[in-house]
Amino acid sequence: MTHGTPPRLQTPLACLLALLTGLVVATTPTSAAAGAPAAPARREAAAVARAATYQVTLSAARAGRTGSSWRLRGTVSPAPPHGVVRLERRRAGNWRAVRDVAVRDGALDVRVRLPATRGTARYRVVVAARPGVRATTARVAPVDVYTLHTYAVRTRGHVTYPVERFTTTAAAIYADQRGWRAAHHRFRRVADGGDLTLVLAQARTMPSFSASCSVRYSCRVGRYVVVNQSRWRGGSTPFTGSLADYRRMVLLHETGHWLGLHHATCPRAGARAPVMQQQSKSLQGCRPNPWPLDRELRSVA
Numbered sequence: 100m101t102h103g104t105p106p107r108l109q110t111p112l113a114c115l116l117a118l119l120t121g122l123v124v125a126t127t128p129t130s131a132a133a134g135a136p137a138a139p140a141r142r143e144a145a146a147v148a149r150a151a152t153y154q155v156t157l158s159a160a161r162a163g164r165t166g167s168s169w170r171l172r173g174t175v176s177p178a179p180p181h182g183v184v185r186l187e188r189r190r191a192g193n194w195r196a197v198r199d200v201a202v203r204d205g206a207l208d209v210r211v212r213l214p215a216t217r218g219t220a221r222y223r224v225v226v227a228a229r230p231g232v233r234a235t236t237a238r239v240a241p242v243d244v245y246t247l248h249t250y251a252v253r254t255r256g257h258v259t260y261p262v263e264r265f266t267t268t269a270a271a272i273y274a275d276q277r278g279w280r281a282a283h284h285r286f287r288r289v290a291d292g293g294d295l296t297l298v299l300a301q302a303r304t305m306p307s308f309s310a311s312c313s314v315r316y317s318c319r320v321g322r323y324v325v326v327n328q329s330r331w332r333g334g335s336t337p338f339t340g341s342l343a344d345y346r347r348m349v350l351l352h353e354t355g356h357w358l359g360l361h362h363a364t365c366p367r368a369g370a371r372a373p374v375m376q377q378q379s380k381s382l383q384g385c386r387p388n389p390w391p392l393d394r395e396l397r398s399v400a
């Protein structure tokens with residue numbers, strides 16, 4: 100069979116081949132209707148419009164520890180040029196190539212190391228054009244690159260509040276997207292040791308952690324994040340929010356100290372109080388607020 104025979108040119112693929120092999124004048128209806136050969140630019144545009152697109156699927160974990168191995172799997176069809184696609188990453192600014200990834204039998208499966216510093220990492224796969232198929236870029240959902248902190252739970256003194264309930268509530272507060280987790284800090288409980296010790300302490304034992312700790316409030320001393328049992332049970336009068344919010348505030352406040360933050364003050368009357376404000380003592384005209392403000396999140400991100 101020769102080029103240009105009518106049966107072959109009825110199919111889209113044949114039309115495309117014809118376009119690419121210079122038979123466009125003879126075969127495209129547009130140029131025939133216009134009564135003149137199409138301009139090269141229009142011919143190209145027509146070719147691209149008729150070109151197929153890659154079908155790309157990607158799946159990957161949406162979170163991972165700093166510096167850990169991160170796996171990306173997916174499919175690319177049809178086969179890309181040279182059997183490779185380019186994996187790119189963006190943290191701030193431009194996309195940068197990470198590496199070429201081989202596609203075998205239509206599948207890709209690669210492990211790369213996540214950045215060593217926490218933050219949001221974005222990844223995409225770039226598939227180069229091949230004859231008849233347009234270049235494609237497929238993005239992966241943003242990856243939360245987090246620092247993992249481990250903690251053990253202890254009590255001191257005569258603790259009457261159920262420790263298991265305290266532990267469960269604390270874990271939920273640490274896991275909440277509105278807490279320090281939003282700044283890429285995650286906390287995992289361990290049986291012993293860990294990076295910090297979360298203590299539920301009888302009020303009168305507070306000064307045993309440091310002379311600067313008051314029997315009236317909670318405290319943070321070195322690796323110890325100490326929650327005063329009396330405050331945990333009853334909240335604090337100046338804090339006008341709910342008891343559940345008070346517990347969130349106090350845990351995130353003391354843990355904020357552990358992350359390196361100092362006290363903040365109410366920025367203006369009616370504003371949400373910073374979590375690092377001493378809301379147990381006074382709201383200073385602010386509204387009670389258990390969650391870190393955006394600027395507090397940024398300061399430990």
Ligand SMILES: [Zn+2]
Pocket residue numbers: 352353356362377
């Ligand atoms: Zn404090």
